[in-house]
Amino acid sequence: xxxxxxxxxxxxxxxxxxxxxxxxxxxxxxxxxxxxxxxxxxxxxxxxxxxxxxxxxxxxxxxxxxxxxxxxxxxxxxxxxxxxxxxxxxxxxxxxxxxxxxxxxxxxxxxxxxxxxxxx
Amino acid sequence: xxxxxxxxxxxxxxxxxxxxxxxxxxxxxxxxxxxxxxxxxxxxxxxxxxxxxxxxxxxxxxxxxxxxxxxxxxxxxxxx
Numbered sequence: 001x002x003x004x005x006x007x008x009x010x011x012x013x014x015x016x017x018x019x020x021x022x023x024x025x026x027x028x029x030x031x032x033x034x035x036x037x038x039x040x041x042x043x044x045x046x047x048x049x050x051x052x053x054x055x056x057x058x059x060x061x062x063x064x065x066x067x068x069x070x071x072x073x074x075x076x077x078x079x080x081x082x083x084x085x086x087x088x089x090x091x092x093x094x095x096x097x098x099x100x101x102x103x104x105x106x107x108x109x110x111x112x113x114x115x116x117x118x119x120x
Numbered sequence: 121x122x123x124x125x126x127x128x129x130x131x132x133x134x135x136x137x138x139x140x141x142x143x144x145x146x147x148x149x150x151x152x153x154x155x156x157x158x159x160x161x162x163x164x165x166x167x168x169x170x171x172x173x174x175x176x177x178x179x180x181x182x183x184x185x186x187x188x189x190x191x192x193x194x195x196x197x198x199x200x
Binding site (some may be wrong): 032067068070081082083084085086089112 | 172
């Protein structure tokens with residue numbers, strides 16, 4: 001268990017944006033993971049995807065790491081940002097844009113606006 | 121395993137007695153719900169802290185493959 005925790009800690013610190021998800025960014029295997037990966041893909045964010053289905057240690061470890069029971073989980077600069085509902089809300093409110101800007105994460109502002117227009 | 125809307129409501133109102141709780145059964149299968157919890161205790165907390173409190177109220181029902189509740193879309197906020 002300690003190994004998983006160390007591995008997760010190193011992963012979220014070594015990569016600016018990390019999404020722990022079921023499946024991969026190109027082939028998500030759960031609707032909630034798919035939604036968050038879809039937003040990041042569409043916004044052109046360079047992020048690392050970690051498929052929790054490929055590793056049971058990580059699958060349980062990530063829940064203990066963040067004290068959060070569900071997947072997907074998004075991390076920016078080592079900080080847990082939220083799960084599917086929170087990321088959706090933050091995308092629509094523009095808070096996700098602000099978070100990326102504050103942390104120097106490159107993203108496509110026009111794409112973010114398109115998501116908001118489509119869901120207005 | 122599924123959970124009824126009433127059971128879910130009971131769990132949430134036990135932990136948040138003053139809250140306005142609205143639950144919707146999204147798929148009619150007792151497995152996919154949306155819940156909105158509006159409670160004064162959320163004031164000043166960020167969304168992660170608010171939703172952690174809701175998950176805590178569910179006492180492990182969301183836990184992984186053996187959880188009774190597969191999907192719960194959460195909206196949390198303090199009263200306007």
